[in-house]
Amino acid sequence: MENSVGESSTTAAVTSIYHGLPLLTTRLVSSNNTNNNNNNTQNKMSLVINGDSHTQAHLGQVITHYLASLQPHKQRFLGYPTNEEFNYEALAPLLHLHLNNAGDPFHGSSFTLNSTSFEVSVLDWFAHLWDIQKSEYWGYVTTGGTEGNLHGLLLGREQFPDGILYASQDSHYSVFKIARMYRMQCIKVASLISGEIDCRDLKALLLANKHKPAIINLNIGTTMKGAVDDIDLVIKTLHETGFSRDRFYIHCDGALFGIMLPFLKEAASKISFKKAIGSITISGHKFLGCPIPCGVVITRLEHMKALSRDVVEVIASRDATVTGSRSGHAPIFLWYSLQKKGIIGIEKEVERCIMNARYLRDQLGSAGIGAMLNELSCTVVFERPLDDEFVSRWSLACNGNIAHVVVMQHVTLSMLDSFVSEFLQNRVIWFRDGLRKPLCIANDVGAIHCTCPLHISIKLLDI
Amino acid sequence: MENSVGESSTTAAVTSIYHGLPLLTTRLVSSNNTNNNNNNTQNKMSLVINGDSHTQAHLGQVITHYLASLQPHKQRFLGYPTNEEFNYEALAPLLHLHLNNAGDPFHGSSFTLNSTSFEVSVLDWFAHLWDIQKSEYWGYVTTGGTEGNLHGLLLGREQFPDGILYASQDSHYSVFKIARMYRMQCIKVASLISGEIDCRDLKALLLANKHKPAIINLNIGTTMKGAVDDIDLVIKTLHETGFSRDRFYIHCDGALFGIMLPFLKEAASKISFKKAIGSITISGHKFLGCPIPCGVVITRLEHMKALSRDVVEVIASRDATVTGSRSGHAPIFLWYSLQKKGIIGIEKEVERCIMNARYLRDQLGSAGIGAMLNELSCTVVFERPLDDEFVSRWSLACNGNIAHVVVMQHVTLSMLDSFVSEFLQNRVIWFRDGLRKPLCIANDVGAIHCTCPLHISIKLLDI
Numbered sequence: 021m022e023n024s025v026g027e028s029s030t031t032a033a034v035t036s037i038y039h040g041l042p043l044l045t046t047r048l049v050s051s052n053n054t055n056n057n058n059n060n061t062q063n064k065m066s067l068v069i070n071g072d073s074h075t076q077a078h079l080g081q082v083i084t085h086y087l088a089s090l091q092p093h094k095q096r097f098l099g100y101p102t103n104e105e106f107n108y109e110a111l112a113p114l115l116h117l118h119l120n121n122a123g124d125p126f127h128g129s130s131f132t133l134n135s136t137s138f139e140v141s142v143l144d145w146f147a148h149l150w151d152i153q154k155s156e157y158w159g160y161v162t163t164g165g166t167e168g169n170l171h172g173l174l175l176g177r178e179q180f181p182d183g184i185l186y187a188s189q190d191s192h193y194s195v196f197k198i199a200r201m202y203r204m205q206c207i208k209v210a211s212l213i214s215g216e217i218d219c220r221d222l223k224a225l226l227l228a229n230k231h232k233p234a235i236i237n238l239n240i241g242t243t244m245k246g247a248v249d250d251i252d253l254v255i256k257t258l259h260e261t262g263f264s265r266d267r268f269y270i271h272c273d274g275a276l277f278g279i280m281l282p283f284l285k286e287a288a289s290k291i292s293f294k295k296a297i298g299s300i301t302i303s304g305h306k307f308l309g310c311p312i313p314c315g316v317v318i319t320r321l322e323h324m325k326a327l328s329r330d331v332v333e334v335i336a337s338r339d340a341t342v343t344g345s346r347s348g349h350a351p352i353f354l355w356y357s358l359q360k361k362g363i364i365g366i367e368k369e370v371e372r373c374i375m376n377a378r379y380l381r382d383q384l385g386s387a388g389i390g391a392m393l394n395e396l397s398c399t400v401v402f403e404r405p406l407d408d409e410f411v412s413r414w415s416l417a418c419n420g421n422i423a424h425v426v427v428m429q430h431v432t433l434s435m436l437d438s439f440v441s442e443f444l445q446n447r448v449i450w451f452r453d454g455l456r457k458p459l460c461i462a463n464d465v466g467a468i469h470c471t472c473p474l475h476i477s478i479k480l481l482d483i
Numbered sequence: 484m485e486n487s488v489g490e491s492s493t494t495a496a497v498t499s500i501y502h503g504l505p506l507l508t509t510r511l512v513s514s515n516n517t518n519n520n521n522n523n524t525q526n527k528m529s530l531v532i533n534g535d536s537h538t539q540a541h542l543g544q545v546i547t548h549y550l551a552s553l554q555p556h557k558q559r560f561l562g563y564p565t566n567e568e569f570n571y572e573a574l575a576p577l578l579h580l581h582l583n584n585a586g587d588p589f590h591g592s593s594f595t596l597n598s599t600s601f602e603v604s605v606l607d608w609f610a611h612l613w614d615i616q617k618s619e620y621w622g623y624v625t626t627g628g629t630e631g632n633l634h635g636l637l638l639g640r641e642q643f644p645d646g647i648l649y650a651s652q653d654s655h656y657s658v659f660k661i662a663r664m665y666r667m668q669c670i671k672v673a674s675l676i677s678g679e680i681d682c683r684d685l686k687a688l689l690l691a692n693k694h695k696p697a698i699i700n701l702n703i704g705t706t707m708k709g710a711v712d713d714i715d716l717v718i719k720t721l722h723e724t725g726f727s728r729d730r731f732y733i734h735c736d737g738a739l740f741g742i743m744l745p746f747l748k749e750a751a752s753k754i755s756f757k758k759a760i761g762s763i764t765i766s767g768h769k770f771l772g773c774p775i776p777c778g779v780v781i782t783r784l785e786h787m788k789a790l791s792r793d794v795v796e797v798i799a800s801r802d803a804t805v806t807g808s809r810s811g812h813a814p815i816f817l818w819y820s821l822q823k824k825g826i827i828g829i830e831k832e833v834e835r836c837i838m839n840a841r842y843l844r845d846q847l848g849s850a851g852i853g854a855m856l857n858e859l860s861c862t863v864v865f866e867r868p869l870d871d872e873f874v875s876r877w878s879l880a881c882n883g884n885i886a887h888v889v890v891m892q893h894v895t896l897s898m899l900d901s902f903v904s905e906f907l908q909n910r911v912i913w914f915r916d917g918l919r920k921p922l923c924i925a926n927d928v929g930a931i932h933c934t935c936p937l938h939i940s941i942k943l944l945d946i
Binding site: 067163 | 532534535536539543549556557560567569575576577579582593598600605626628664665772773796798799802805806807808810815821823826828880881882
């Protein structure tokens with residue numbers, strides 16, 4: 021590296037705010053004292069930033085310890101819809117650059133270290149997947165599902181400033197947060213036992229609020245039960261209640277299934293821009309797999325134009341996205357994943373996830389544990405384990421009396437076997453004193469899927 | 484990898500939506516046809532995702548071409564405040580994992596593949612930098628400056644639902660976008676010629692709107708001119724106009740200088756939570772350097788509590804952030820950068836950037852090109868080059884009649900020498916026919932810094 025002007029000058033403009041501060045001295049000492057402790061403690065303690073400069077070798081050690089500490093979690097990572105099976109080794113050289121796709125990916129930008137050409141390729145792929153012509157769509161690679169919802173719902177609100185947002189109670193938590201952020205009136209719609217939006221309730225609510233346009237959030241599928249809202253039925257309901265196409269906007273939150281469903285022949289409700297929807301978003305780190313959270317949002321060009329026409333001079337682009345600086349790496353990861361898998365690879369992975377989910381449901385069933393799996397879903401819902409340690413050990417996601425496993429690409433049959441076997445062993449322990457019993461999940465997934473003592477006895481009576 | 488149940492079953496639930504689609508066949512052909520073209524075309528063409536599965540070797544080649552195509556830009560990357568000088572090789576193994584810090588970093592989460600321990604270390608460091616006790620602050624690692632502004636301004640709005648947002652006209656474009664998103668009344672305040680907020684104008688506006696609380700966005704410093712708003716003077720203005728502390732909220736957008744300024748002895752207006760400010764945000768990919776955009780927001784714990792108390796069960800954490808799923812990698816990059824540099828390293832880098840910026844200003848001045856550099860800034864503002872190709876070649880950021888160079892760590896003296904020399908050569912060409920003249924930048928940076936024909940002649944008359 022070249023010398024700077026005046027770097028070693030005695031008139032340097034710089035001084036330290038840190039030298040001699042007692043707090044940092046204390047931290048430094050406690051960090052040094054940990055050298056003889058076990059790995060875990062050392063690892064934890066040495067994360068403190070004490071102001072010293074550390075060598076790459078030392079820091080590399082910390083990272084190695086950290087990675088080792090994550091391995092057990094990775095081997096039993098069942099509760100979240102993130103694909104942990106990928107290999108982006110070929111992309112490691114990209115770590116040497118900050119890439120930034122600030123602005124509109126279709127507009128170009130004066131931030132020349134960008135990857136918008138990769139981004140547009142990825143967007144084209146999704147536009148094609150969801151049946152919208154290149155000349156008619158707009159979109160971008162987001163930081164994740166929440167930003168996709170932020171963008172889609174903003175498009176809806178800008179089209180209908182006094183519109184009411186309808187979202188089923190099974191919608192992702194971000195939807196209700198966004199309603200608050202955007203100061204939108206939001207009405208929660210009931211869900212069916214499957215998790216799907218209840219169109220009878222939606223109908224009643226629409227009729228009661230006919231005077232205001234409707235902005236509807238649909239789930240493809242829901243966070244907890246993996247249920248897919250029926251787009252056709254929702255549109256039919258809108259028409260039946262007198263909402264013409266110019267008085268509603270539908271945003272599809274397709275976090276996980278938005279990319280899986282198009283590959284399933286049996287999918288009842290196809291996701292398609294040939295239907296009267298305004299936007300679709302998916303998370304890139306879910307099915308496709310990506311080290312960092314990211315996502316894709318696709319909308320009709322006409323909606324985006326209503327949102328932003330102005331060029332921001334400093335980036336020589338349009339400020340059409342929610343976040344300004346956007347990752348240049350994320351689109352390359354997505355591009356790489358799509359190119360590596362190919363259509364056949366994606367099909368196979370979708371099939372494997374769904375088949376393995378059915379396997380888990382059946383194994384739980386055979387073991388006498390009630391479980392629900394929506395058709396064409398890879399999210400298996402069952403009674404919440406009573407022990408938090410067990411929940412954490414398998415990284416399960418819980419809600420009330422239920423827990424779920426999302427069977428993603430990294431979830432193998434032997435992981436599922438181990439999980440069921442361990443679950444059974446633990447249940448024996450939890451329930452052996454007779455004081456605790458399996459939780460009732462009839463209200464969550466229906467009595468038919470519940471194996472709590474009450475519903476077991478009812479079933480026995482029926483026989 | 485283990486076989487799945489029924490993967491090769493003839494009753495597989497999966498079919499392809501792609502097989503035989505003409506559009507994809509066309510794409511495939513055009514992709515294949517590019518093999519004999521030059522690298523650029525090949526690179527561009529092969530980005531199309533045609534549905535085939537590609538080998539790692541093939542994809543690696545595309546990435547290599549892409550990286551090579553970026554090198555010339557990197558060698559002349561002058562216009563943006565991103566540090567392109569870093570080495571995160573030691574972190575390459577992290578690419579094998581999706582890490583996710585969904586939720587509140589201080590609350591824990593059932594998403595076990597997280598890096599919240601790194602995140603909290605980074606936050607602690609910034610809290611200390613900005614004088615706020617561990618027990619009194621809250622914060623998180625964001626996706627970048629815009630999310631930091633989204634969060635800080637939301638805190639302000641939730642505290643004062645009918646508050647008016649005041650932001651100088653030199654504020655980042657995201658601030659005005661956010662006002663629209665949040666449905667906040669927003670008043671643009673005039674700026675001084677330096678780019679700093681004009682407190683006389685602010686005073687008049689506050690007096691005219693005394694009935695409503697004030698939410699103020701301050702810039703540390705501004706996007707285009709690197710000007711630092713005077714926090715003390717703004718607070719004084721608020722007091723003078725009768726705004727007691729319980730009727731205003733100040734958010735500091737410290738994108739680039741929020742981390743640099745504390746290391747400068749001469750900094751007139753220290754950024755500190757000892758003053759009546761509510762939140763500070765910086766971008767992580769700017770001074771510290773990070774492959775992906777990221778940032779830090781720090782606020783007072785009391786403000787965050789007002790925003791979110793609810794635990795979201797599915798992640799077993801609080802939904803206290805704007806985005807839901809958050810990068811687990813970004814905090815590790817920031818942690819690594821802070822640990823590697825140490826305090827002394829940061830001081831040296833701050834000094835070098837500022838000294839080199841002064842060098843550029845002086846070189847431009849000696850060459851007869853008017854340029855402005857705010858004190859304690861590394862952003863040099865000058866006349867906009869007349870040729871877009873030159874602007875793009877040096878990745879300059881422009882606005883109206885001005886352009887700027889932001890002297891970051893990767894900007895060497897020889898880069899600056901080449902830039903000035905090439906600028907001079909080009910000016911000779913642009914102006915040689917006498918039809919075009921250097922743009923007047925007196926309105927942007929003051930007549931004293933302008934070398935347009937008019938202001939040159941006035942200066943000559945004065946002599």
